[in-house]
Amino acid sequence: MLESGRQLSARFALVRRLGCGGSGEVWLARDRVANEDVALKVLSPKWTRHASAIAALEREYAILSALRHPNVLRVHGVYRTAELVWIAMEYAGGGDLSRLRGRPASEILPLLVPIASALVYLHAQGVVHRDVKPTNVLLMADGTPKLADYDAASRIGVRLEQGARGSPFSMSPQHLNGEAPDPGDDVYALGATLYELLSGYPPFYPDGRPDQVRFEKPAELPATVPTGVAHLITRMLAKASAERPAMDKVESELKTLANESESERTTAPTIRVEPPSVRAPGAHGEPLRSEWRRSTASASVSAHDLRREGFRRGLMAAALGVGVLAVLFVFFALPRWVDNRQPPVQAQTAQASTPLPETEREAEANKEIDFAALARAKQEAEDLRAPLMERLEKLRDQALDVWGGAPAQEVADLIAAADREMEAREYPTAVERLQAAAPLLDQLEQRAGEVLKEQLAAGSTALAEGRSADARNAFELAAKIDPDDAAAAAGLKRASTLDSVLELLANAERLEKEERMQDALDHYRKALALDAEMKRAADGIARVQARLAGDAFASAMARGFSALAAADHDAARRAFQEAGKIRPNAPEVAQALRQIEQEERTNVIGTKLRAAQTLESQERWADALKEYRAVLALDSTVAAAHEGVARVSPRAALDEQLELYLTQPERLFSQPVRAAARESLARAKAVQNPGPTLQKQIETLGEWLARAEVPVSVPLQSDNLTQVTIYKVGSLGTFEQRSLELVPGRYTLVGTRPGYRDVRRQIDVFPGATIEPIVIRCEDRI
Incomplete structure (x- = not known):
């Protein structure tokens, strides 16, 4: 429920409601971001779930957002919350042109020239407004007119699915016939707007029947309308679109006529304006006015004239002898309060000097007619009727005549009675009837949702019971109530195929009893293809497939065990897996697959044990150890x-140590390494029944150890001044030449001499090698 002060998102705060209709409400709101007043067109919550209503709002925004013209109402954007959708637009605080009905051409034409310019711009953009009327021309606070309400707008030549939309008094014959939108529709509507503003009522008021619009001419305009303006309106209201002037031509002529009417108004002498005769629309004479305007001239009017016209202020003026009358233009007339037969002017003049008796003057004073109040009542009635009719038509589109019952008839009777009251100018009574119809429409709109649920339930029951005609009727009604309801569409589709589905099911069940399982399965599947929700078909398929699967399962298991007996594990596995697809999670399948795995594991273990034994015989101890450990990974109990x-483990470790000494013999030049190598050699010699590989390793390592312990002669040269030292051997003192016997290995020689930098030499002594003299002298003075 919208109310003043409510926040629509963090940006908009509602101020007051400006109007309402069948699809939503228009509110004045404060835009906190832009810091300005805006108008919000809020879609009714009940329509937010209708994709077509949201699409219409978005289409209106799409059209408006692309338009840039000073006389086209600006739009700010489409906004949404979880519950509401609205469009924000420029706020026009000056009302609309409907309040100017009955004003002279000099006031009306200057306001419609910019609107014609806006329509020329729209047509150039490929857009037709299709709902030009006084209430859709808004006035800004400074009086600038703006063309608004693009709910019925469309692209030129593009038909709308919802058909003709707009005011029946401003629709062209082509618009009523449902023809594609054309700029001529707007020319006609602008002509109808001119007609209404200058005469006080639209063409063919109050009926506005389609046949009148198509074939009849509207009533003559009042004589006060300038001839040029009347001629332009006649051409704009031509029945054939081709006979109407183009909008740019209309704009040009309106500018000329506006300038002429302004010139005539400023140069015309002041004349006395008599009160207009009150008449029904369509009669000749001065039109009805929507408000009073005080005349600029004073006139002396007789008491009898005032009595005849029903103006109490005139009588009081005559009684006081002032002779000043405020001439007010009346928007409408109530024939039952005014004598339509007016005496000749001469008789009125003759009787003007005859004063009324006191008692008659008092009675006349009590009969005062409040025309302004009646004008407001007429406007209120019109404002009430339009949204009510829109709501009623939407309900009728939802098959209201089928389910509405007495409340629907009562609403129709109330609106019809209101129309009769408006035709008789009984506007307050019409307002009462229309106000009484509103809550009934509320109930019917609420009832529509209930009927939808009832019909969906009835349709589902009829489907379950095999009553196709009843199901179709229920879902068709549900689809009319809500064309977007997925359940209704699905139910209607199921109802259309129900008879064929039931026939297929009957044949399938017969074939199943005859043990023709595959044929029965085919019929069940055809039935389910036509109706995916038919449980009988789904159950039949499951039942027949289970029967067929039982036979196929047994066959697949038999093939698997046969292959397993033949040690064809691959074939056995394929057969058992096929059986598993037929009957998922069957314990027999799992057990058979485990048996295959066990046999395959046993085979693998045997293969690896044989490979390990072969590797042992080849003295490939590390590889044999790897195979034994792989067997234990498969089965730790072997x-x-x-x-x-x-x-194998100790032999593999020994083999690794021996190979290390043999592949890197230089390590044996180190005394600790030689000691460890002797221990490894001792363990190798202790192995019983060594193979050829081990024997070769023992022999080779023994030779290397023997050679590593034979000293090698190492010649040294110095300068007899450098003190020479060999690490881990000792100091050699000073000398010029000297030879040492060193066992193979790596040695470091250091030379020192006071005042000179030390020298360092590293030498490798290999078994049996001849070594060149090693020179070590300190020659680099500090």
């Missing part, structure tokens, strides 16, 4: 693998 690991 005793042969455990024994193999225990047997």
Whole structure:
């Protein structure tokens, strides 16, 4: 429920409601971001779930947002919350042109010239407004007119699915016939707007029947309308679109006529304006006015004239002898209060000097007619009727005549009675009837949702019971109530195929009893393809497939065990997996697959044990150890693998140590390494029944150790001044030449001499090698 002060998002705060209609409300709001007043067109919550209503609002924004013209109402954007959708637009605080009905051409024409300019711009953009009327021309606070309400607008030549929309009094014959939008529609509507503003009522008022618009001419305009203006309006209201002037031509002529009417108004002498005769629309004479305007001239009017016209202020003026009358232009007339037969002017003049008796003057005073109040009542009635009719038509589109019952008839009777009251100018009574119809429409709109649920339930029941005609009727009504309801559309589709589905099901069940399972399955599947929600079909498919699957399962299991017996594990696995697809999670399948895995594991273990034993015989101890450990990874309980690991592990470690000495013999030049190598050699010699590989390793390592312990002669040269020292051997003192016997290995020689930088030399002594003299002297003075 919208109310003043409510926040629509963080940006907009509602101030007051400006109007309402069947699809929503228009509110004055404060835009906190732009710091200005805006108008919000808020879609009714009940329409926010209708994609077509939101699409219409978005289409209106799409059209408006692309337009840039000083006389086209600016739009700010479309906004949404979880519950509401609205469009924000420029706020026009000066009301609309409907309040200017009955004003002279000199006041009306200057306001419509900019509107014609805006329409020329729209047509150039490929857009037709299609709902030009006084209430859709808004006035800004400074009096600038703006063309608003693009709900019915469309692209030129593009038909709208919802058909003709707009005011029946401003629709062209082509618009009423549902033809594609054309700029001529706006020319006609602007002509109708001119007609209404200058005469006080629209063409063909109050009926506005389509046949009148198509074939009849509207009533003559009042004589006060300038001839040029009347001629332009006649051409704009031509029945054929081709006979109407183009909008740019209309704009040009309106400018000329506006200038002429302004010139005539400023140069015309002041004349006395008599009160207009009150008449029904369509009669000749002065039109009805929507408000009073005080005349600029004073006139002496007789008491009898005032009595005849029903103006109490005139009588009082005559009684006082003042002779000043405020001439007010009346928007409408109530024939039952005014004598339509007016005496000749001469008789009025003759009786003007005859004063009324006191009692008659008092009675006349009590009969005062409040024309302004009646004008407001007429406007209120018109404002009430339009949204009510819009709501009623939407309900009729939702098949109201089928489910509405007495409340629907009562609403129709109230609106019809209101129309009769408005035709008889009984506007207050019409307002009462229209106000009484509003809550009934509220109830019917609420009832529509309830009927929708009832029909969906009835349709579902009829489907379950096989009553296709009843199901179709229920879902068709539900689809009319809400064309976007997915359940109604789905139900209607199911109802259309129900008879065919039931026939297929009957044949399927017969075939199933005859043990023709595959044929029965085909019929069940066809039925389910036509109606995916038919439970009988789904159950039949499951039942027949289970029967077929049982036979196929047994066959697949038999093939699997046969292949397993033949040690064809791949074939067995394929057969068992096929059986698993037929009957998922069957324990027999899982057990058979585990049996295959166990046999395959046993085969792998045997293969690896044989490979390990072969590697042992080849003295490839590390590879044999790897195979034994792989067996234990498959099955930790295999005793042969455990024994193999225990047997091979020390030989693999010994082999690794021996190979290290043999592949890197220079390591043996180190005394600690030679000591460790002797220990490894001792362990190798202690192995019983060594193979050829081990024997070769023992022999080679023994030779290397023997050679590593034979000293090698190392010649040295110095200058007899440098003190020479060999690390881990000792100091050699000073000398010029000297020879030492050193066992193979790596040695570091250091020379020192006072006042000179030390020298350092590193030498490698290899077994049996001839070494060149090693020179070590301190020659670099500090």
